[in-house]
Amino acid sequence: MVLKLSGPWCRTAPGPLRRVRQEVQVPQKNRPNATDRLDDDDFPAYTMGRAAEMIGATPAFLRAIGEAGLITPLRSAGGHRRYSRYQLRIAARARELVDAGNPIEAACRIVILEDQLEEALRINEELRRSGAGSDRPAGS
Numbered sequence: 001m002v003l004k005l006s007g008p009w010c011r012t013a014p015g016p017l018r019r020v021r022q023e024v025q026v027p028q029k030n031r032p033n034a035t036d037r038l039d040d041d042d043f044p045a046y047t048m049g050r051a052a053e054m055i056g057a058t059p060a061f062l063r064a065i066g067e068a069g070l071i072t073p074l075r076s077a078g079g080h081r082r083y084s085r086y087q088l089r090i091a092a093r094a095r096e097l098v099d100a101g102n103p104i105e106a107a108c109r110i111v112i113l114e115d116q117l118e119e120a121l122r123i124n125e126e127l128r129r130s131g132a133g134s135d136r137p138a139g140s
Contacts (some may be wrong), residue, residue: 043083044074051083055092061104065094070108 052059062083065071071090073081083091092109097107 018110040084041086042084042133044084044087046083046088048073048081048083051088051091055088055095055097060096061095062091064104065091067110068105068108070094072110 022130040097048059048062052062062073062081066073066081069089071083073087076082093111093114094104094107097110098104102110
């Protein structure tokens with residue numbers, strides 16, 4: 001299972017997940033249609049109860065991985081947690097690791113390290129393709 005850990009929504013974990021969404025005021029005429037958001041992986045569309053049901057966990061599990069810093073749900077105007085599909089994929093991976101016997105903190109750290117490894121491999125591949133590593137002397 002490959003997770004896309006590069007979206008713009010809030011994450012508080014160390015490493016590549018530490019991107020914070022910046023609020024930008026979009027002029028009314030340029031705002032996306034509400035139906036466009038349905039395809040947006042990062043749109044916080046799911047309530048805590050629905051999110052927990054979708055990944056087969058409890059709301060307490062979602063709160064725990066939030067406290068561990070793996071994901072940071074956005075809040076609705078009323079202060080309720082809202083989760084995106086992207087965050088649910090991360091939560092589902094953490095749940096798999098917890099179900100395998102890992103503590104929540106360890107599962108969160110594993111997910112973060114998996115993301116860092118995937119990002120490093122992606123960067124290495126890009127460098128290989130661009131030929132950036134070709135100016136090294138042979139044998140190094």
